[in-house]
Amino acid sequence: MIANLIVGGLAAGCLYAMVAIAIVIVLNITDIANFAQGEMAMLTTFFAYWLLDDLGLPWWQAVAIAAVFGLVQGVIVQQVIIRPLIGSPVLSAIIATLGLNVVLNSVAGLIWGHQTYTFPSPFAFSAPFHVGGVAVPVTSVVNIAVGLAIILGMTLFLRATWTGMGMRAASQNQTVARLMGVSITKSSAIAWGLGGLVGGIAGILVAPAVFLDTNLMGALLIKAFAGGVLGGLNSLIGVFLGCLALGVAENLTSAYLSPSFGEAITFLVIIAVLIVRPEGVFGHVKVRKA
Amino acid sequence: MLEVKDLSVRYGSVEALHDVSIKVETGGLVAILGANGAGKSTLLRTISGIVKAASGNVALDGTAITGLRPEEIVRRGIAHVPEGRGILPDFTVRENLMIGAYVRRGQDVSPDYRRVMGMFPAIERRERKLGYTLSGGEQQMLAIGRALMAAPQVLLADELSLGLAPIIVRQVFATLDQVRRTGVTVLVVEQNARLAMKFADYLYVLKYGRVVMEGPRETFAKSTDLVDAYLGA
């Protein structure tokens, strides 16, 4: 019983983590909080739905194409909306993402209306895995595997490739990064692309569990934020672990205390962390000037 | 040879540089002296492409580089040690050095890494420490080492002596002298005239964004009062 709850919590936590990573990668590299991340992911998910339902593509193909769509969408948003704002205060860019959020929601509403759709999953009826006597649903395994792959891939990319190193340099000091030969617009475009990609994957994975509508990402965003704050927004691994912890805590409190408390824990976590340790459990206070 | 011709730079309505012309012969060590706000950093930043010129030219070996982006300028062989060192606080010493070789990605830079580390035993011992934990002197060495990782033809250095103890300053400048002897052309900016006169073979004095005095080291050594007067204001 408790093992099931923990696995379920980890699987949910991995979904939160994907959304959180999508936001944090953009936030860390460009200092911009992307308020449109949820709606960007929603649009990618609807795009996948369109490929599946209207074009009748097989699931894997639709998901692969939608992932590319998510990536390209992120780059386009950066090029069209964020890039012209380089040099103006970060706040303008943040407000622009708020505007984009509204626009994307309306556009999706115009195209797909405000009803709900059932998003298929090839794993929905698969027989569960048995791990040491615990029956683990295949969807949970998929969520956890994808979550691990994303955090590993992202960490490797940022630490072991030149492009990733350049992006990390840009996140610390743009002028110095430029003096080293790093292109700030390229770094920013890659960060947005990765955000669009990872957020879109989260949308596609969560859609079968809830219904697909234009408010697909709302709940997930709040949890991603709570998990991210818990772990510390300036560390990707911290964000990942924070989201896992939140997912597990939610599941355990819903089962042992009360389901409504499981929801409330998200807000308790946000408030408690912001009061006690604003930099998060694994985060550290950013040292801007050495 | 690095040549700056009639360079003017403005920040809004403030004219930071006015018709500045300087020349740095290949293999030379040239110093720009000037008081606070004279425009020294602006000159280096404009050469690097961080700041755009209002008019005038910068040329490297006869090829104009004016208006190119900083990425392109460093790729062409001009590395810049910025004012305040610009060490990346969350990078380790190793990462701080490696990022200097960003423009050479794809090449094997490990021999350069070992060579640079060999030049600075103080930072070699701290290879895994984060940038912000280093002392000012160590940061300055690291900043120079990082610039050298680009295998530059020209090294720009902005107020290396700022905030460092005199003994450390002498070490830093001795290193610079060593760098120059490996064939790298060096352009330094300094407020400390005595120090600059010891190492540079040609000097300029900037005041309110204009070149007010220039000459070889010997001329400067004979007119220290005049130099002091320019720097005092």
Ligand SMILES: Nc1ncnc2c1ncn2[C@@H]1O[C@H](COP(=O)(O)OP(=O)(O)OP(=O)(O)O)[C@@H](O)[C@H]1O
């Ligand atoms: N980003 C900027 N925006 C507006 N004005 C600037 C900017 N940077 C420098 N200035 C102004 O341009 C002039 C030259 O500044 P600069 O930093 O080049 O001088 P400096 O000789 O390097 O001085 P210091 O010795 O204090 O470093 C100063 O009047 C300064 O106030």
Ligand SMILES: [Mg+2]
């Ligand atoms: Mg200066």
